[in-house]
Amino acid sequence: MALLATAVFAPLPFSMAQPGMTADVLGENKGDPVITISGTKVRGTSGQLRMTTIEATGPDAHVDLGDVLDGWFRTDRAVMPRDSVYPKGDSVEEIEEYNAEEMKKSQDAATEAALSHLGEKPDDIRVTLKLADVGGPSAGLLFSLGIVDKLDGDGSGGDLTGGRVIAGTGTIDADGKVGAVGGVALKTKAARRDGATVFLVPRAECADAKTELPKGLRLIPVTTLKGAVSSLVALEKGQGSVPGC
Numbered sequence: 001m002a003l004l005a006t007a008v009f010a011p012l013p014f015s016m017a018q019p020g021m022t023a024d025v026l027g028e029n030k031g032d033p034v035i036t037i038s039g040t041k042v043r044g045t046s047g048q049l050r051m052t053t054i055e056a057t058g059p060d061a062h063v064d065l066g067d068v069l070d071g072w073f074r075t076d077r078a079v080m081p082r083d084s085v086y087p088k089g090d091s092v093e094e095i096e097e098y099n100a101e102e103m104k105k106s107q108d109a110a111t112e113a114a115l116s117h118l119g120e121k122p123d124d125i126r127v128t129l130k131l132a133d134v135g136g137p138s139a140g141l142l143f144s145l146g147i148v149d150k151l152d153g154d155g156s157g158g159d160l161t162g163g164r165v166i167a168g169t170g171t172i173d174a175d176g177k178v179g180a181v182g183g184v185a186l187k188t189k190a191a192r193r194d195g196a197t198v199f200l201v202p203r204a205e206c207a208d209a210k211t212e213l214p215k216g217l218r219l220i221p222v223t224t225l226k227g228a229v230s231s232l233v234a235l236e237k238g239q240g241s242v243p244g245c
Contacts, residue, residue: 017183018076019190020053022167025139025146029131035146036128040120042150047161049146051131051139052169052190054183076189099135106136110143112174113225117144118152138181140172141200144225145232154233162236167191168200168222176225180204185211192217198235200228206245219245 023029026045107129115122129143145168149160169187171179180202191199192214201209203221210219220235221243222228234240 015056017054017056017186019186019193020055021134022050022052022190022194022196023131023134024048024050025131025142026149026161030133032130032132034129034131035143035150036130037125037147037150039125040151043153045149045153045161046159047163048165048195049142049149049161050165050167050191050194050196051134051142052167052187053134053138054186054190056183096135102137103131103135103139106138106140106171107143109174110140110172111147113140113172113176114144114147114151116174117148117176117225117229120151137171137179138169141170141178141222141225141228142168144172144176145200145228148225148229154236158236160229160232160236162232164197164235165195166198166200166232167194167196168228170200170202170222172225178202178222178224178228184208185213188217188219189214200231201245203245210245221245 023034025034026047026049027034111127111129112122115125115127127147131139145160153159154162167187168191169181169184171181173179184201184205185208188199188201188209189212197216198218198220199209200220200222203223206219206221213219220228220231222231230240231242234242
């Protein structure tokens with residue numbers, strides 16, 4: 001009995017996660033524009049490009065067997081290895097600092113990728129990205145798409161979104177390559193909750209994204225910024241093929 005009680009109540013190396021907040025990178029977050037561009041003409045936009053997050057228990061939170069079993073059978077929560085959510089062995093303060101650094105790197109890469117895609121010189125254009133209370137690199141793709149939409153739209157006068165609420169996730173590097181992230185199945189729920197009808201997902205995570213996919217949400221797999229832009233333009237114009245998972 002003592003061993004059973006220990007197994008039930010002992011802390012386990014897991015985090016409990018649920019759908020988190022989303023933010024429209026074309027608009028404001030907590031009163032501040034998410035994307036500010038100077039040094040060139042910026043176009044008005046319609047529609048939304050919503051980055052998505054998960055909300056996880058803290059790195060020092062006590063998660064026991066009961067919590068894990070409860071989360072395992074729920075569709076609005078997920079049990080994730082703590083090491084997949086937080087760097088191993090770091091303090092809460094170090095983790096927060098690490099996530100802030102990753103967000104800064106992601107913003108720099110997103111800006112470079114977007115301007116390179118458009119053939120613009122970063123020396124002539126200043127881009128400032130600001131998103132309060134969010135860390136990590138998973139908003140990179142949406143940052144890049146937001147910059148592209150504000151500067152060029154669909155390339156022929158229209159909006160990249162086509163007036164839709166489009167959400168997504170994915171890291172990005174300076175060359176425009178999109179990388180995988182965690183918690184995609186939860187992020188699709190956050191996206192649909194906040195009005196999205198289209199979700200951009202790293203192609204490698206299509207299977208995860210289809211798990212308990214909310215009704216009315218269309219998945220578009222992406223591997224590069226160029227491919228994401230092409231897919232959105234094809235969707236907006238109703239011309240060409242739009243890939244699916």
